Amino acid sequence: MDSVAVGFWGAFFGAVSLSLFAAVLAFRRSARRVALTGSLSAVVSGLYVLVFLGWLPGLGHDAQLRLDAALAAAASAVLGFLLFWLLGLVRGARVSRAVVLAAAATAAVILFGWTLPAEGALAVAVGMQAALVAAGLGAAGHSAWRGAPPGHLALAGLGFMTTTIAVLTWYAFAPALTPWWLHALGALAAIGYTGSMASALWARYSYLIDVRQAMIHGPSYDPVTRMPSHHETNLLVGEAFAKGYREGRPLGVIVVSIGNFEALEHLHGRAAYNHGLFICAGRLRRITPAGVQLGRLGNDAFLLLMPRPVSAGALIELAQVIAQRVPRPVAIGTTGEMAELETTRTTWVADVGVGVLVAPPQMRAPTAIAAAKAMSRTAWSYASRVAGYDEDARKIAELGAPPGPVAVR
Template sequence: MDTLAAGFWGAFFGTVVLMLAGSVLAFARSLRRVALTSGLSGLISACFVGAFLGWLPIDSPETEARVLAHVAVVAAVSLSLMLLSLLGLTKTRAAARRPRSALLALALVVVAVGWALEPRQALALGSATAFAVGCAMLAVTVHSARRGDRLAWEAVCGIACMLVALAGLSRIALGGGDAPLWVHLVSASAGTAYLALLAAAMWSRYSYLIELSEVMAQGPSYDPVTRMRSHNETGQLLGEVFRHRPDEDRSIGLVAASIANLSALESLHGRAALNHALFVCAGRVRRSTPEFVDAGRLGEDGFILVERDVRDAERLVQVARDVCRRLSRPVDVGTSRDPHALDSERTEWVPQVGVSVLVATTDARPTDAVAVARAMSRTAWTYPSRLAWYDRSAGQIAELPLGDAA
């Protein structure tokens, strides 16, 4: 092998070592599922590459071709199952049974057919099957990404790189190790990129579970439960926003969101489930908060968004609609405090949300404005749209019209 090609493949195997080290760290933090998935993914990828580069201690080319055919199929099936697990598509036994059975059946059929073919034909069939399985996984990840799973976009890029590496390694193996230098360079670079993207996806999952386990243990008094302003900081923010200056004439926009069934969730599933629900809902509120709006906690069951100077009421109404839409989506709430069981022990919970829009002036008392906004959000629980605003012409709280500004 050329020295330059050896250097590129050395970078690939160095990435594998880093992944294994990260797996040990995850295992030490009790995230056994994440550690196992990460470690096995790196190890299987390394074994696959080593085998296709001709590093197996086999003298017979025919025997080596048959072994490589089996390696290709086993690696493709194993990595596909781990990818589905990473994306959360096999959380339950029922959800995992169908893809697992289909992939195992495919592997058995390909291996059986391969023994009826010549060794090099069996190797070509195994490589083609691995490539087809990779394409199927690419379609699955694209579907997940389009449904809003941000983790899936990393998987999409990773699988695309993996397919490039697989095509290059198949060319190397079918050519008996005699391949142009550029094939080695492209394959090694794509393989390294695949591992790097896979490691990034694993880290996202790992850090999410670590943070989630912490907030479920500590509760609402612990800042990371919402990763937002604490109650005291929110109060200070409102005091600053409502501080009136004689030469100042501006309106302050408040969007309050209250969740009606948090206490019921705690009664049914415990404090950990409540903390998980707050964690997820707060993340949705943060993603709904534009740059011109500040956000914070509002009591034990809600959030408040503040616009310091309202120039366009319709813009504030749109923020409220976005918050209401995001918060109303179902949440898979964890019911266990054990970090490695967070993905498996879950129940679906639908937040009962009320959102209000209030435009106040700087001469109003912050406590009064917040109290009115919170009361309006609770009144919104009774509206079909779950949105409330103060109708100045009627002098009363009303359901927010679908197309009119407050």
């Protein structure tokens, strides 16, 4: 192997060492599952590259290919499991089933490979890798489409992984025909994969840190919602309504009320309430488009202000998205322990009600907020969970399908 190629692969093993060091730091801070995942991913990746490069002495050509095949099947099963865990697809009772399935698939591929020539065994193992990469791309793409940061990082990591697998497979079949620049491409892709997975794990680790702080400190700690405080929200509302009055423009108001926060606290404690608040606030931040101001409203509600709304339809469309996405089930922690956050099986679904109001310029801020809040609480009884004010009927009405000429006061 060319010395330049050796240098590039040496850089990859340096990246693996850094990943292991970061995993040790995470373990010392009680994020044991994150540390285990990071270290296992780094070790398996490093071992995979080490074996495929033929750096284990005393192996003939056929023995090397069979070892490559066995490790390819085992490594793809382990890394695939870790990827699905990172994306949140393997939780609770699914873990044991996923482990059994991965072990069975690995054993089947290895045993079937022994009935074939060495080249055929490696080809079958590479086929298993391709199938898992395809499944991983589908899962990561869906996660990225939903806006989850690990999904984007996993997509990038899988792209890098595919490049590295292709280069090492080529090298395993034809080492003499592999130029140094192809080694460099494979090594850089492997470094990219290591960095992507490390970033995804860091996102998971930092999320657990934020949740832990939220559960310990409660609403007085800003990162619980990462929104303006109650006092700042009051100032924001006053400025928005005053500006609308000066400009003679209406102001779009949406209030999102969560009806089962109090029940969550009574059943599972204050930490669980803080975790639920953290989750709902995070989902609202991801949903809220640019230009819409977001803040807290009491202990169980959130306020969205849309300056100069084009029509009530734009507000209703946003409200319907909120009503669909915020109530998705989530695993809630019931203590402040970081390890418990990763193993909890307590599932909670937010009871969401959304009130929609287009406030005319002359409407006072307290009146508008109170009206939108009352609509959001009335929406708890509607199937769509979205309510507005019907001027014709002069009462609060359900806003289900995208409305026609429904007037929202």
